[in-house]
Amino acid sequence: MRPVYIAGTGMTAVAEHWTRTALSLARDAAHLALQQSTINRIDGVYVANGSGAPLGLHQNIAPAVAHALDLHGVEAISFESAGAAGGLAIRHAATAVAAGVADAILVVGVEKVSDFLDEHREESMALTSDTDWESLHGVTLTAQWAMLMRKYMHDYAVTPHDFAPFPVNAHANAVANKLALYRFAISADKLAGAGMIADPLSLLDSATMADGAAAVIISATPASAAPPVRISGSGVASAPVALHERTDLLDLSAVRLSSQRALHAAGIPANHIQAFDLHDPHGIAAVLAFEAMGYAARGTGTQLGSSNAIRPDGSVPVALSGGCKARGDLFGALGVYQIAELTAQLRHTAANQVPNCQHAMAQSMAGIANTVVTHILSRD
């Protein structure tokens, strides 16, 4: 298998893009990535989009994106696996390039949700939970995260206040990210007074979905003036969709398995990762992910927050671009944003730069971690 490089990245602002279409956002991000790269032939266009079909907006957007980029006749594939779509598109592009099936693939992640009413958005996301036992009865992902948080608080005697450092860190980091949805800091005190969305999850511990597109060129050569950044490892895992079918509610097993597979492929131990970006719509999601991956013992994940380990100067810096909470939750496009953002970390050009960053981890998921994709990026 050949090494696989990031040959260019591009992102639009994460915002309510009222005057734009999904296609025009995708085109903008792709043009930025193509400008950054010296690639002169694209063999495939892989497009990740999680909400287009469940919102009734569009399905199989990839050929439209290829056409909009004047890449006529190119292989164009749509990835529509909800929140995992972006990570899966990256993985399959990397696999195709590593196998020699293609030399360069343009991966685009795009979401356009602002034109839909809140309840339709919530419903489209809820479809990623179990049809027979969960979504049909009206449960939403937010409600399920809230139930997991409630159980966590019960089992480990912590309070909502203990989760506050995660959204506080995300907002602090987003201030320097010019593309973030919310570029302002929040305090733990303000968080404590926030209204409840799904008790114990408050408004300020809940991510906002927004519009945006990111593009990454996956290539057999670095093909860029910037320092070479490689996709050194990739792993995907699945878990029972219905929460009640899991033997241990607070063990995100697919997070554990996908991260183990990605680290194994990269050939590095877990403690070599210097920057993280996780699928973290709420503090509880990051806490459970860190515990599943072994960065914190069971029941101690909130201490990563209280000890400042999650900050840019800590041992497990996370949400360096603002995370889902402050950069904005990009659902199916998230996995592509993460790769673009962490490529900047490894090129040492990020707004919140981790000193001498050599290895970084991106992780995105569908539903409550029923499909999880983890990538390791490395600087040679």
Add this chain to the structure above:
Amino acid sequence: MKPNRPVGIVGYGAYVPRYRIAAKEISRVWTDGHGGVPVSAKSVPGPDEDVITMSIEAARNAIKRSDMQASELTAVWIGSESHPYSVKPSGTIVADALGATPFVSSADFEFACKAGSEALTAGMGMVGSGMANYVMAIGADTAQGRPGDALEYTAAAGAAALIVGPAAESLATIEETVSYVTDTPDFFRRADRPYPVHGNRFTGEPAYFMQVRSATQALLQQLGVSPNDITHAVFHQPNARFPQAVAKQLGFSAEQIQTGLLANRIGNTYSAAALLGLTAVFDVAQPGDTILMASYGSGSGSDAYLLRVTDAILARRDRAPKTLRYVEREYFVDYAVYAKWRDKLVMG
């Protein structure tokens, strides 16, 4: 837009029902008192009040402030989204009650919250062309909000009447107007539905803010004036925050919009909202003051006007109750009484 013959406002009148419901009372019922509220209170029409009765009150006040007779009106036009009848004009009843019938033009206007200013613009055309000497333009609404919806906190009732006439007789001349309209479906109500639907945050930046900014900026540009040159500014006020935010975006100060900002106490009076802001400014303005008014109607569009107050205002404004007198006349009802009066109880 500017008519050939200079026009202005020769009389104005306001009316706001005395009843109020506190926004906190609504949130007590629907959200257990949690969360912020967009206004402090909104006006509630009494059980015997509707667009027609409120229009008559406001129009009679306007006639008192003019030096003309109702029989001299060439048109009586009412802009509203809550006309009591789907088919049968509110205007005929109001014209008759005022004594303006039978040789009078009458019609109802509909353009969400800017139906009243649409009637004003049409009146400028009719008087400005010489077809009429006096046109009564009214904005009035008893607005509907689905129980529990964000709109229920603000959907209020009120009426404002403006008589358009020759500039020489005016208490304020209208220098120029701009209408800015696009197909922007931020809020609508189908013909057979009791309550409107709205696009949540889509009603903000791409709708209200974009339209009001565009109309106002075009007007200022055409006249070659800046916000600093204007004494008072009045914007459509669907809640307390939007008019303050758009004023800031356009470069107007809090002082410039203070007099015409009524939404926090009476809610969103829809077709009457911008016009009531204007009548409140007329009540205190000095000769020579300039007033900018920009309405907004969902669907959507904005009408912006620049007016200049004349000496005539001093002798005429005390002939009828001032706008603030209606605003300050508050009788609070609870949600149960409000629900009964507003036909929100569906039994059997």
